[in-house]
Amino acid sequence: MANKNRSSPSSATPKLMEVSGFSLMNEDLLRNILSRLPAISFASAATVSKTWNAACCHILSRPKLSSAISLKPLPLVALQEVFDKVMSEPIRPHFAIASVGPGFEIKDVLQFMVEKVRSRTPIIVSSVKGILGRDALSHEFREVKWIDGNIDEVPVNTGIVLTVGFVPGLKVDVIPLLRQRKAPQGSMIDKFVQDIKSYTSSMSGCTSPQAIIMIGDGSVDQKPILEKLDYAMSMETIIVGDERGQFVYRSSDVSRNVGTNKKHSPDAVALVFARDRNKARGIGNIEFHFALSKGVSAIGPRLKAASVRVQDSYTVTWLTARREGQQEILDGQQMLEDIDNEMENNMDCVDLYIGVTRRRNCSVGSDKPKMMTTLALHGVEGGDSEYLYVDGVGIRTGDYFQFYHSDPKTALSSSRNVSSTLRKLKLDWDSKSSLSKSTIINAVDKKEAFGGFIFSCLGRGESFFGQLNVDSSPFLDNFPRVPVAGTFCGGEIGRGCTSLTANGDEGGSARCHLHVYSTVYLVMLYTPPEH
Template identity: 80%
Template sequence: MGNRNRSSPSSTTPKLIHNIGFSLINDDLLQNILSRLPATSFASAASVSRTWNAACSRILCCPKLSSAISINPLPHVALQEVFDKVMSEPIRPHFAIASVGPGFEFKDVLPFMVKKLGSRTPIILSSVNGILGRDALTHEFREVKWIGNTVEEVPANTGIVLTVGYLPGLKVDVIPLLQKRKVSQGSLIDKFVMDIEDYTSSVSGSSSPPAIIMIGDGSVDLKPILEKLDFAMSMETIIVGDERGQFVYRSSDASRNVSTNQKHSPDAVALVFARDGNKVHGIGNIEFHFAQSIGVSAIGPRLKAASVRMQDSCTVTWLTARREGQQEILDGQQMLEDIDNEMENNMDCVDLYIGVTRRRNCSVGSDKPRLMTTLALHGVEGGDSEYLYVDGVGIRTGDYFRFYHPDPKTALSSTKNVSSALGNLKLEWDCLNKGTVVNAIDKREAFGGFIFACIGRGESFFSHHNVDSSPFLENFPGIPVAGIFCGGEIGRGCMSLTATGGEEEEGSARCHLHAYSTVYLVMSYAPLEH
């Protein structure tokens, strides 16, 4: 009874401290105190006075990524656990990405996120096949899958990974690709690409952002979308994400928030990271780095499509082929028998793909068309005495293709090469930071990252746990990293960090939708020299 009128410490502490003159304490001590506050209290403290606001700004002078996972069987408890963890330290959310298991309801999660982070914070919420990250309670790194041979058994399917980012010097927002009736898909894709360009230009003066995280609807073919993005964006723009997801989103621009409108349902959504043209003086530079572990190997000879058929109501392509330099036409059964012999009668145990080299003219809007060469992977559905049946469309008579199969040895070797490449990058930064390199212009270090791994990988693929996460865990063990297991991995970026081989064997052909691969996005920061 005696305590019933007593205010809670969290609501009165900043006011009491200010009223008793504690605002006059040493700046270092003030910063030390403020840096220990959780994000919500930190935001309140920043509004106490100009002195406190300046101290808070000094604390958040560098970018920050905060991430956590929870597999608590109660969805509301798991959601609260990850929020408590990611918001346990000072941060000003510039964006949030949450990925959940099938046990979650979007209608419960998105309003919670908006309430906690504010209606102006860009948010993407997706349902995925698995998650990677550090446990909110134990800090143990975990890889969790919910379909196929699970890495960890999670019967309730209620896992969640949440990442919140603060990126001074960048502007971040969500751009949707909206589906509209009576409008051609080509026109909608053009508008989507131009929306990204327009947003980026409006905040940075450049039409190409440094990075995009993209989630596609599982029922939509992302190949033409990524081909147009590849055409329009500079070579430096990194694009990563999940080809086949289910998602809802929240943009800082309210006019884009039509994800629940059936007349304008989104086919894809892009979280765009653009340079801030009005960056505050003294803020350093954030860079994005791309790496990829290949997971498939080519098998059999190069073939040329002899005839191609498809039905308007079907997304399966029927084709026959010739071996390169030969006239005999091969049906589906012949092609599959040849591959089965190559694999020593082991074909039934693995997924099979064909990688089609496509040379097509591409353009966006009124831009002049340009010939582009891409490698498109199509899952093999089967074959008979007439045709080979493959998933997807866009194959033409005369296109060349090869068969590909998942290969754990290739994937493991490729992952080790990625880890070595990241290790060399870290070593280069360490040399710069120690001043051992002549004419070193900045000091750089990683502060966070994302992983997009194929659902077919994981412990069941490698017979070892945490292989897909190993490049981060071995080279950047202390930084926040979050990941998901995808139905199809999006990966477009500079190949300097990528272990080549497998699907990249087609020379100049560029592949942006992958199979059995893991895509890595590393974020680094270099403060300005004073």
């Protein structure tokens, strides 16, 4: 069908039916033929007749995720390669996500996707620090990071992972957080949260979606955004993504498609998955599961911020502290010396953070404020005889904090725990779908994973663990034939039920949704309808 001189299915089929008796084709044979078509030809075939449309709907009655990566040196070649791969089988894209290396022009990638897929398909394109996925040609799984302009001696401008998803029973759209120059950030965050709730309510009848994949602008503090989302959403809503990205998007609602200009600029973008209240009969249920592999360990005593200074022109906080229960004020040099002693003079070998326990009133719009306790992680920039310097703002005098350091042993152990937990969960699905020996059951009727996403810290990978594919192994070991795509991030967004969270969150009872040195997993499951 790629040949320009060949007739399309819609024009050729009536003649074939007249002269070849195609109308008498066996239903199973018709489905077999249609199931071998690439996505674009499949879409054309679905318009031929009611019979063909019914056959196509039967073929695509279950959800499907299709994903591929390419490391070809020319961006356009790489983009075409992954697009051809993900669209090589029948699929009707309900959403598309492309993550690319720094050599790509993300606006060009978006334009390519807009021209190739359905006009109302929501799309996000982001520039990332690295990619995870299966090669479009070799099918080999790769974890690739861009460091110092090279990846495994491959030019810097290579690397793209493209994922398209078909999720019947769900409604999906892109909702941006648009900053207006004259509006306070707080009011724009409130509108963002309310937009997500309104969209979800209109689609499903409830205000909390099943899941959100979120990309934040790297120059914007995402902590207040995640705190308000956490406040407003049910605990069943899973939120994953990249805290510090660069992105463009296309929403199915054209009123949301506001590009960067003098008046508007997107601070974040959310791909929202909501239940479809008008789901057709015969469509099963899609579930999302969240898992977290942490990669930092606490060290040293608990401290209390004694003084805090922030200069408006900087995004660095200066602070002094007291040990819990003591009055002596510690400067930055004293705090760092104490941590260095705790680490036996190995502090230079790790990345250092402070985890600040924040108790703040939170609300959205006119809603009643609620006290939220969160753990906010701030990178340590240094210290002297006056202050400790940490990245970011939002710390107050009286806040408690503790030092954390990157720890490959903790990360490896946590990764293994995630793999074990996913294995137990998979066995639980299998046991619940099993019936007595006297009962005959179709094997396809059990719950199954059909796709997933991975968001991993740029600091992890082979250089951190000393071995390949540790970050992807929990998913690959348990779901070896299930499509999965991922990115390496400058900060990992992960909010969800803790039942699959290995070793708990970094802050114990405090809720932490912006992580460091972690890997976040989103597993997508499907349960067929009962017969």
